Amino acid sequence: MAVPKRRKSRSKRDMRRAQHDKVAAPTLVACPNCGEPFVPHRACASCGHYNGRSVKRGTATPSS
Numbered sequence: 001m002a003v004p005k006r007r008k009s010r011s012k013r014d015m016r017r018a019q020h021d022k023v024a025a026p027t028l029v030a031c032p033n034c035g036e037p038f039v040p041h042r043a044c045a046s047c048g049h050y051n052g053r054s055v056k057r058g059t060a061t062p063s064s
């Protein structure tokens, strides 16, 4: 089994651990229906559209 040759310095250890608390900004794209930014692969929060049709409860759109 592979074993580390050198002990990692405190600096390197802390640099590695510092990654754990990082908060990444969510990826946002413009909605093709209303133009509002929304998270990809999720229904738009403002108009409820996904994949070209409305998936919001109560807002039926006659298109399939």
Ligand SMILES: [Zn+2]
Pocket: 031, 032, 033, 034, 035, 036, 044, 045, 046, 047, 048, 049
């Ligand atoms: Zn939208």
